[in-house]
Amino acid sequence: GQQVMQIPQYQHVQEGEDFTTYCNSSTTLSNIQWYKQRPGGHPVFLIQLVKSGEVKKQKRLTFQFGEAKKNSSLHITATQTTDVGTYFCAGPVTNAGKSTFGDGTTLTVKP
Amino acid sequence: EAQVTQNPRYLITVTGKKLTVTCSQNMNHEYMSWYRQDPGLGLRQIYYSMNVEVTDKGDVPEGYKVSRKEKRNFPLILESPSPNQTSLYFCASRAGTYTEAFFGQGTRLTVV
Numbered sequence: 001g002q003q004v005m006q007i008p009q010y011q012h013v014q015e016g017e018d019f020t021t022y023c024n025s026s027t028t029l030s031n032i033q034w035y036k037q038r039p040g041g042h043p044v045f046l047i048q049l050v051k052s053g054e055v056k057k058q059k060r061l062t063f064q065f066g067e068a069k070k071n072s073s074l075h076i077t078a079t080q081t082t083d084v085g086t087y088f089c090a091g092p093v094t095n096a097g098k099s100t101f102g103d104g105t106t107l108t109v110k111p
Numbered sequence: 112e113a114q115v116t117q118n119p120r121y122l123i124t125v126t127g128k129k130l131t132v133t134c135s136q137n138m139n140h141e142y143m144s145w146y147r148q149d150p151g152l153g154l155r156q157i158y159y160s161m162n163v164e165v166t167d168k169g170d171v172p173e174g175y176k177v178s179r180k181e182k183r184n185f186p187l188i189l190e191s192p193s194p195n196q197t198s199l200y201f202c203a204s205r206a207g208t209y210t211e212a213f214f215g216q217g218t219r220l221t222v223v
Binding site for chain 1: 142143146151153154159160161167170201203205208209212214
C-alpha cells in the first residue's frame with residue numbers, strides 16, 4: 001500500500017468552528033478513503049474519492065481529492081459535538097489486500 | 112445484518128499464554144485483515160488475506176499468526192503474548208480493493 005501522512009494529529013475546536021484534516025502522499029494515489037472512529041468505537045467508512053480534483057459533500061462534511069491525486073482533505077463546517085472522534089484517511093488497497101491508513105486526526109469539540 | 116464479529120471484546124492475559132482472537136464476517140467478502148491500534152500510531156496492518164488459504168504479512172506481523180481455512184473466518188493467534196502486544200485490535204473485511212472496509216467492534220488486549 002501507499003504511504004499516507006495525515007495532519008494534524010490533534011485538533012481542538014470550539015463548537016461552531018470549522019475543522020480540516022489533511023492527508024498527503026509522495027506518490028499518486030489511485031483512490032483514497034476516509035473513515036471516522038467515535039471514541040470507544042470502531043472505524044466506519046465515510047467516503048471514497050477516485051477522480052482527480054473530485055469534491056464530495058455529506059451535509060457539513062466536504063471531501064476533496066487533489067488535482068495531482070497526491071493529497072486529500074476533509075473539511076467540517078460549523079462543528080458539532082457529534083463530530084468528535086478520530087478521522088482516518090486510507091490509501092489504495094493492493095490486489096493482495098495490503099492497505100495503509102494515515103495516523104488519524106483526533107477532533108475534540110468544546111461545547 | 113452485515114457485520115464483522117470479533118471475540119472476545121476484552122481480554123487480560125499473562126505473558127506466554129497462547130490466545131486466539133476470533134473474527135467472522137457474514138458478507139462473503141474476499142478480503143480480511145487484522146489491525147492494531149496504539150495511541151499516536153493509527154491503524155497498523157498485522158496480516159491480511161485475499162482469499163481462503165492465502166495470507167500475507169502486513170507492517171507489524173512479528174509475534175502473530177493467522178489462518179484462513181474458511182472464507183468467513185480469520186482468527187488472530189498470539190502463540191506467546193508479550194506486554195508489547197497490549198493493544199486494541201480490529202478485524203476488517205472488504206469485498207474488493209475499491210470497496211469500503213467493514214470493521215469489527217474491536218478487542219482490547221492486555222498482556223501482563
